[in-house]
Amino acid sequence: MPELVAPPRHRALDDIAGLAVGVLVISFGLFLLKSGGLVTGGTAGLALLLGYVLPVPFGVIFVVVNLPFFALAARGKGWRFVVRSLVSIALVSVLTSLHASIAGVGPLELPSVYAAVLGNVLCGVGLLILFRHNSSLGGFTVVALVAQEKFGVRAGYVLLALDLLVVLASFTVLDPSQVLISALGAGVLSLIIMLNHRPGRYRAS
Template sequence: MTGGVLVSFGLYLLHAAGVVTGGTAGLALLVGYLTGLPYPLLFVLANVPFFVLAIRRKGWDFTLRTASSVVFVAIASVVYALPGVLGTLTVEPVFASVVGNLLIGVGVVIIFRHRSSLGGFNIAALVLQERTGFRAGYTLMILDGLVVVASVLAVDPLLVLVSALGVVILNGSLVLNHRPDRYLGV
């Protein structure tokens, strides 16, 4: 829950500033900007295809934990977005990108260390890390970078650059803090 709260608050900051991030969370934000569809629905739907990979490669325990994390972040994001909780914030984009992505990065490390993920790209990155040793943070930086590049379709180019900074911060924190030989919450 701690990781989910941090991720949700980070996403709230990014959304308040109109900044995007990577992964299925960033993809859901981007599609939401383009279509107006609700973020929680898009976030859950974007994760569904990756659950097959999780079941096959990581097992049911991991998959159920991941599903719980995905649903928690989707629900918590709605709660944070409600005006009655935090109100409508005006957040400077660089601040939102730096702080929001740091919060997301710390939240993801907590979630990873407890044998869970936020689905989507996280599952693929963890499976690749286990099979090849290529660090999950690097895989996610590549995939997240692609999402940020695609965000040029819906976001001002300056915000795309700010978002790219956020992707480097988020995944840099994962590269530095998530290693398979460290604590795994067992």
């Protein structure tokens, strides 16, 4: 019987660099989606959707929407994961709101399909980075990760099902064409997670 080898551990510097890159990539992806008047899946998409109808900054909505999910995160993933996820959410919230002012421009004028695909690709890549450094953006990703680790249900499939609910809810706010484009983008994000985040594929902690 082959000897089991303990999975490698990230150094503190690895985690800091990984989380910094992850939140930066995700925040810019959300900035592109917001510029295109679109939503995506997860609580980020839910926060974008609520931001179109509420006079509240995206960052505030994003934090509030995620708070109920952290009881599940603490029980299923531990407090280390919770703390890292809280830091990630706070940074994404701030950076998403600051991208326009940092660049010195308002929301970009982008074709909707381009914004949907590129924005969700960036969000998907950023989420993979966070997952691999024991973090997330809370919300639906916590549910998906716990379902994968506890019950063997692929995280991508869980995210896809929950994301569809957000996209369907957006019919009450957005133009149907924007909803369909948002659905395309959410599918891209879920596909990225399904193809790249599987049990046992990445074992560093």
